[in-house]
Amino acid sequence: MKHLFSWGPAAALLLLAGCNQGQPKTDTPTNTPAQAVESPDSVAPSSAAAPQLPEPFATKSVTKRSHVIGWPAGKTPTVPAGFVVTEYAGNFNSPRWAYVTPNGDVLVAESNTIPTTTKKKIAAKLDLDPSKSLKETSANRITLLRDTNQDGKPDVRETFLSGLNQPLGMLVLGNYFYVANTDGVVRYAYKPGQTKITGPGQKILDLPAGGYNNHWTRNLLASADGSKIYVSVGSGSNVAEHGMENEQRRANILEINPDGTGEKIYASGLRNPVGMDWAPGTKTLWTAVNERDELGDDLVPDYMTSVQPGAFYGWPYAYFGPKEDPRRKGERPDLVQKTVVPDVALGSHTASLGLAFYSGKNFPAKYQNGAFIGQHGSWNRSEFSGYKVVFVPFSNGKPTGGMEDFVTGFVANPAEKEVYGRPVGVTAMPDGSLLVLDDAGNKVWRVAAQPGRGA
16 A cells, blocks of 8 residues: 555554444444434335345455545546536535535535544544545635636635534525534524625534544535424444444434524434435425445445435334344334335445435436435445446436436546545536535536537
């Protein structure tokens, strides 16, 4: 490994292995987030058939981390015929999420995983993580981009807000700008069009910070009438190996009032729900979810699903419906039976994080009202999966097919485990284009339909 300096390969592998979670404890949890929810007595039918899944441990758990080499000059991702992809903006420090303000500004949250243990701190300091997920520090800022002449390239760039704590989700609601740090939701006084926030923030909601691997991210989404805010919180472990007392208010989508009061669990058992959006023309919330590791190459599929209020989606006791995880066998048969089957499988270990519905008219008809999902890419699989943006077609608010590739070309050389970058957040733009956040490549890509290709 070329980043080891005086460290040998064996030492580096030992260090990185130490960063992984151990085997789960066998203690029976005394509580679970689902106990705070009035779960439905029956499981609602899914709009898509569940995939055929292998048995747990049919293949051994494998660690295969990508080596990010960056984008060569002039190189871009690949898009289908009829589309063009260009660099919207570059020179970021881990651009992970984007939000479009009501006046059309693009806000980019720059943040990343930071080490919390001695082993991880050493790995970060010596640059031992070739996937570029783990760094010594996080930029902890939000950058504003403004395209004043509407040419598809921003000509104004400002630091909108800094001094944050691993920010991700952003939201403008009323006279406030909200940001979801890893440890809570903060709001600031905001006026449309301002390019910088200098006033103090008000923390309206405390959240459990950090989490398993990259589960430090917290996303925000407002209801259509602005009366509620939904907050996603990932799990603190792979499969509750530290006990359920460590998972309070985690693996959930929370619902709060705009002032932070009235918190309740909207849905639970969602291991790491990051992307959230409303299906066009409906009042149905959808989310993209990272599923668990260490059950083999093809378990468990990440998924996108409609979110039923009060429903339980399985974590950590079951997956993809009432399929019991053998590592939590016999602990909560009641919750196993109540586990809702997700709507669309997105492939195992794809790290499906971004989610954006396309309500524009510039893309061809098949893409309109459908969902785009950013897949950050695998580490727990013998062959790479993810590292692309996929598309799921929708009609009348329901999926009409499985996922298909949309933005690819992030993998440079599979044999050498080399990738150019790693897509994360996806954002639909008012001009009908789509932004793709590449946190490892430190770029924001713009995908647009070629003239005459729309509806």
